[in-house]
Amino acid sequence: MRDGKPRTRAELIQLTGLARSTVGARVDALLGTGLLAPSGEAASTGGRPPARFAFNPDARVVIGADLGATHAIVALTDLSGRVIAERAEPLDITLGPKPVLDRVVRTAKALLRSAGRRQDELAGVGIGLPGPVEHSSGRPALPPIMPGWDDFDVPGHVSSRLGGCPVLVDNDVNIMALGEHATIYPEVDHLMFVKVATGIGAGIISDGRLTRGAQGSAGDLGHVAAPHGGDVRCTCGNVGCLEAVASGPAIVRSLAAQSVDAGDSRGLISLAKSGDTVATAAIRDAGREIGEVLATCVSLLNPSVIVVGGILAQAAESLLAGIREVVYRRSLPLATGDLQIVAARTGDHAGVIGAATMVIQHALSAEQVELALTSSA
Amino acid sequence: MRDGKPRTRAELIQLTGLARSTVGARVDALLGTGLLAPSGEAASTGGRPPARFAFNPDARVVIGADLGATHAIVALTDLSGRVIAERAEPLDITLGPKPVLDRVVRTAKALLRSAGRRQDELAGVGIGLPGPVEHSSGRPALPPIMPGWDDFDVPGHVSSRLGGCPVLVDNDVNIMALGEHATIYPEVDHLMFVKVATGIGAGIISDGRLTRGAQGSAGDLGHVAAPHGGDVRCTCGNVGCLEAVASGPAIVRSLAAQSVDAGDSRGLISLAKSGDTVATAAIRDAGREIGEVLATCVSLLNPSVIVVGGILAQAAESLLAGIREVVYRRSLPLATGDLQIVAARTGDHAGVIGAATMVIQHALSAEQVELALTSSA
Numbered sequence: 001m002r003d004g005k006p007r008t009r010a011e012l013i014q015l016t017g018l019a020r021s022t023v024g025a026r027v028d029a030l031l032g033t034g035l036l037a038p039s040g041e042a043a044s045t046g047g048r049p050p051a052r053f054a055f056n057p058d059a060r061v062v063i064g065a066d067l068g069a070t071h072a073i074v075a076l077t078d079l080s081g082r083v084i085a086e087r088a089e090p091l092d093i094t095l096g097p098k099p100v101l102d103r104v105v106r107t108a109k110a111l112l113r114s115a116g117r118r119q120d121e122l123a124g125v126g127i128g129l130p131g132p133v134e135h136s137s138g139r140p141a142l143p144p145i146m147p148g149w150d151d152f153d154v155p156g157h158v159s160s161r162l163g164g165c166p167v168l169v170d171n172d173v174n175i176m177a178l179g180e181h182a183t184i185y186p187e188v189d190h191l192m193f194v195k196v197a198t199g200i201g202a203g204i205i206s207d208g209r210l211t212r213g214a215q216g217s218a219g220d221l222g223h224v225a226a227p228h229g230g231d232v233r234c235t236c237g238n239v240g241c242l243e244a245v246a247s248g249p250a251i252v253r254s255l256a257a258q259s260v261d262a263g264d265s266r267g268l269i270s271l272a273k274s275g276d277t278v279a280t281a282a283i284r285d286a287g288r289e290i291g292e293v294l295a296t297c298v299s300l301l302n303p304s305v306i307v308v309g310g311i312l313a314q315a316a317e318s319l320l321a322g323i324r325e326v327v328y329r330r331s332l333p334l335a336t337g338d339l340q341i342v343a344a345r346t347g348d349h350a351g352v353i354g355a356a357t358m359v360i361q362h363a364l365s366a367e368q369v370e371l372a373l374t375s376s377a
Numbered sequence: 378m379r380d381g382k383p384r385t386r387a388e389l390i391q392l393t394g395l396a397r398s399t400v401g402a403r404v405d406a407l408l409g410t411g412l413l414a415p416s417g418e419a420a421s422t423g424g425r426p427p428a429r430f431a432f433n434p435d436a437r438v439v440i441g442a443d444l445g446a447t448h449a450i451v452a453l454t455d456l457s458g459r460v461i462a463e464r465a466e467p468l469d470i471t472l473g474p475k476p477v478l479d480r481v482v483r484t485a486k487a488l489l490r491s492a493g494r495r496q497d498e499l500a501g502v503g504i505g506l507p508g509p510v511e512h513s514s515g516r517p518a519l520p521p522i523m524p525g526w527d528d529f530d531v532p533g534h535v536s537s538r539l540g541g542c543p544v545l546v547d548n549d550v551n552i553m554a555l556g557e558h559a560t561i562y563p564e565v566d567h568l569m570f571v572k573v574a575t576g577i578g579a580g581i582i583s584d585g586r587l588t589r590g591a592q593g594s595a596g597d598l599g600h601v602a603a604p605h606g607g608d609v610r611c612t613c614g615n616v617g618c619l620e621a622v623a624s625g626p627a628i629v630r631s632l633a634a635q636s637v638d639a640g641d642s643r644g645l646i647s648l649a650k651s652g653d654t655v656a657t658a659a660i661r662d663a664g665r666e667i668g669e670v671l672a673t674c675v676s677l678l679n680p681s682v683i684v685v686g687g688i689l690a691q692a693a694e695s696l697l698a699g700i701r702e703v704v705y706r707r708s709l710p711l712a713t714g715d716l717q718i719v720a721a722r723t724g725d726h727a728g729v730i731g732a733a734t735m736v737i738q739h740a741l742s743a744e745q746v747e748l749a750l751t752s753s754a
Contacts, residue, residue, distance in 0.1 A: 019396035132711060141711060190591040202677070206590075211583050213679020214567040217711045224673045225604065225707060236709070296601045296673050300579070302590025330602055332613070334509060334518060334594045 006039035006052040027053060034059035035079075057082070060123035061115070062359045063108045063162075066175060066351025067100065068130050069093050069145055069198065074104055075352035076111040079123065079360055081182060085111045086352065093130060096148035097157065105161045123363040124166040125158055126355030128175030130199075135216045138169035144235065145198075168358050170212075172351060173219060176344070177203025178210055179354025180307050183346050190303040193344070194221070196290065196319065197265065197310035200243050204301065222247070227292045242293055246286035248312055254282050265311050272315040280318040287322020294323060295330035302335050309344030316343035383416035383429040404430060411436035412456075434459070437500035438492070439736045440485045440539075443552060443728025444477065445507050446470050446522055446575065451481055452729035453488040456500065456737055458559060462488045463729065470507060473525035474534065482538045500740040501543035502535055503732030505552030507576075512593045515546035521612065522575075545735050547589075549728060550596060553721070554580025555587055556731025557684050560723050567680040570721070571598070573667065573696065574642065574687035577620050581678065599624070604669045619670055623663035625689055631659050642688050649692040657695040664699020671700060672707035679712050686721030693720035 007015070012023045030036040031053065039054035057080035066073045072091040076084045087107050091100060104127070112119060131143025138155035140146060155167035177193035185191055191205040202219035204211050212218050222236075222243040229240025232250075236243075244250055248265030255262050255271075260278050262268040271279035294306060306327075312319055324341050331339075344350060384392070389400045407413040408430065416431035434457035443450045449468040453461045464484050468477060481504070489496060508520025515532035517523060532544035554570035562568055568582040579596035581588050589595050599613075599620035606617025609627075613620075621627055625642030632639050632648075637655050639645040648656035671683060683704075689696055701718050708716075721727060 018394055019399075022394045022396075204677070206583055206588050207586070209584070211588075211678075213583075213712075214681035214715065215679055215711055217709065218677065218679040220676045220679070220709060220712065221673075223709055224676050225669065227602065227604070238707075292602065293673065296598075296670065297677055299597045299601050300581070300595065300674055300677060301588075302592055302595040302597070304591035330615075332594065332597060332600055334592050335590075335597065338591065 006054040008052050055079075060121055060363070061112070061117050062123050062356045062363070063111070063125040064352040064354070064356030064359070065104050065108070065125065065127045066172065066355055067091065067093060067104070067128060068172065072100075072104060072107070073348060073352050074107040074111060075349075075356065076108075076115055076117070077353070077356040077360075079364065081353055081357055081360060083349070083353070084115050086349075087111060088348070093146050093149075097152040097154065101154065101157050102161070105158060108162065119163045119165075122162060122165045124168065124359035125162060126175070126357070126359040127154060127158070127167065127169045128172040128351050128355050129154075129169060130172050132217060132220070133169050133171050135168075135170050135174075135212055138167065141216075166359070166362065168362055170355075170358060171201070173201040174203040174210055174212065175354035175358065176309055176346075176350040177205060177219075177307075177354065178357045179350035179352070180309065180344055180346050181205050181210075182357045183350070183353055185305055185307075188305050190301065191305045191307065192294075192297060192301065192303045193307045193309060194290070194294065195310035196247065196286075196308060196312035198248055200247055200290065200310075202297070205303075206301065221293060221297075224293050226289045228289060242289060246289040251282050251286050251312075254285075255279060258282075269311065269314045272318060280315070283312065283315050283318040284322040286312075287319040288326050289322075290319075291323040291326030292330065295327045298327055298331045298335050298339065304338055304340065306339065306341045307344050308341070309350060313343045383431040385429050432456075436498075437740070438489070438494050438498050439500050439733045439740070440488070440502040441729035441731070441733030441736070442481050442485070442502065443505045443549065443732055444468065444470060444481070445549065449477075449481060449484070450725060450729050451484040451488060452726075452733065453485075453492055453494070454730070454733040454737075456741065458730055458734050458737060460726070460730070461492050463726075464488060465725070470523050470526075474529040474531065478531065478534050479538070482535060485539065496540045499539060499542045501545065501736040502539060503552070503734070503736040504531060504535070504544065504546045505549040505728050505732045506531070506546060507549050509594060509597070510546050510548050512545075512547050512551075512589055515544065518593075543736065543739065545739055547593075547732075547735060548578070550578040551580040551587055551589065552731035552735065553686055553723075553727040554582060554596075554684075554731065555734045556727035556729070557686065557721055557723050558582050558587075559734045560727070560730055562682055562684075565682050567678065568682045568684065569671075569674060569678065569680045570684045570686060571667070571671065572687035573624065573663075573685060573689035575625055577624055577667065577687075579674070582680075583678065598670060598674075601670050603666045605666060619666060623666040628659050628663050628689075631662075632656060635659075646688065646691045649695060657692070660689065660692050660695040661699040663689070664696040665703050666699075667696075668700040668703030669707065672704045675704055675708045675712050675716065681715055681717065683716065683718045684721050685718065686727060690720045 036053040037056035039052045057078045062077045064075045073088045075086040131146045132141045134141050139151050140149040143149050154169045158167045173195045189208045193203040195201050200222040202221050204219050223241040225240050226242045226245045229245050231239045232244045234241035234244035252262045262271050413430040414433035416429050434455045439454050441452045450465045452463040508523045509518045511518050516528050517526040520526050531546045535544045550572045566585045570580040572578050577599040579598050581596050600618040602617050603619045603622045606622050608616045609621045611618035611621035629639045639648050
């Protein structure tokens, strides 16, 4: 029913092959939860016209939260992922899990109140964090820029403060990949979302689904060896990592070595936007290094779209030029013939929409609907 | 029912929620096709004991064919992938598609005859080819070592000679990945199979399923830039490709430059097995180059098993030593903590078992069973 098309009980019996009694009981239960709602009447076939029902995205609401190093965006959406209300605020992730998550909970409650929705209408909370997360448990795994967060029970802490609703957690890049895919490329089966900011990472959509790998670390491109990484020391302790030569801070350092003081990544973007040729050349060089690594990814995964996001994508022209130059030169024609390399379009919203999408996909999965029906029966 | 466990009609009604009439009609239809067979009687609940049915892997047979540059292996299997009969023979792929495929068809018919099975019991044919294939159409796509095969309608040619049965085609590496996964690692969700031979390529199992990418070229690692590839010219026209420095022929060339004449890949393996230190060192160096590329793959995909196959895996000790050395040094601890890097174990059989597995997965997919039931109704 998720396509939103209204159907009658008879149509559902024919479509599913389920028994009349089963369909009747499920429709009643779903009407009870509000996930289905009456939707006009079908054309009469003689006698009383059979009622039609349609998926009702307004039945429940979802909270999506996107936490960065220094900010939080929290959004309230319906079950189709449409944003009802949103709030962005500065928030220092290094304050530790309890103060940060309590703040997210307060914002979530304020958004619910402002939209006139009750807490028991909340289908779940999705949270994106700026570091590695074990998705199955929702616990951060040795996150480098999040002191005090390692192995913290994020779902437990948040759920207990929001009426026990489901809480799902993933890293910010996977969340952005889900958001960009759901919003702009729902028909694309093979997509890579690459974030270029303080760190560098990727979210991989393969056969239409986010792939996380065995330990959930899939897409962790920041510490792959860059072709010209040489012996540049990386924060991870290794040398020559992609992040050490092509992240925002790495480009700022390379400019400093040429006596150009960009300050930080935002300063670098401002310089590039003002047309500074040293800055744009440095960003393009970083794009080339990222392109070398992405060329291998293209050979390995054969995506049809690579989306480049993160703060550096605000200098998209220079960054994409470097990436495209190398990927198109280095990959086989079969893999690049239909390959698009584009800048992210959902901007600051990709994270919260993706976090909400993660919860919606979970809440409306066959298993979860079954569970809800069983427990409400 | 594919788990092989016998069930009654009443159990199926309860498990599926389908109407009694639907279950009855489907069980009758499946009994008619032979895919289900009676399997003992359930414990009496008073009155006539209800009959039990189980999946019958012997109901149909499958042909798996693995074609290399100079050989063909053709096997007859049941619907569980068990090999009933197999034949290996020299076959020159450069003879072109019609002579080669007609020979495969003759061998398939001979295997059917020898096993006393009829052509109408054939559920389908799976074929692995030593070059890129567009899986959706089954047509080779500019295969470098297969003159005359480009865009040839392999399924059409074979199907018309075997009673119109389904014919599925893929490249040899994907087929080997399916075979090794089905046979040795059925419980592993994230696996990479890497073939090191005349060419270098990978088959990727992600979330339990083979992933082919947008154009079916996923896993094409042979022409990725090798870190020490420099300006070594590759057969593809580019320079510094992995195949140009780490394939069998590349290692043979590097030995020749050190005045050691290995002849070909088989000669190289013999030298290594005899303990020749120049040969083992060259193979280990090739392993290191492959390891650099695989380290990027590990960061990107986070597999829990990497299987190394192809003729060079016969010198597994040296090859794996080089690969492991680099992958474990270069990848993040989270991704390599539980990562196994092992030699292929199905050996020459992986290809035919994988080709048969591809057909079995297709034939027993919900859609295909539905189609068969509809057309037999």
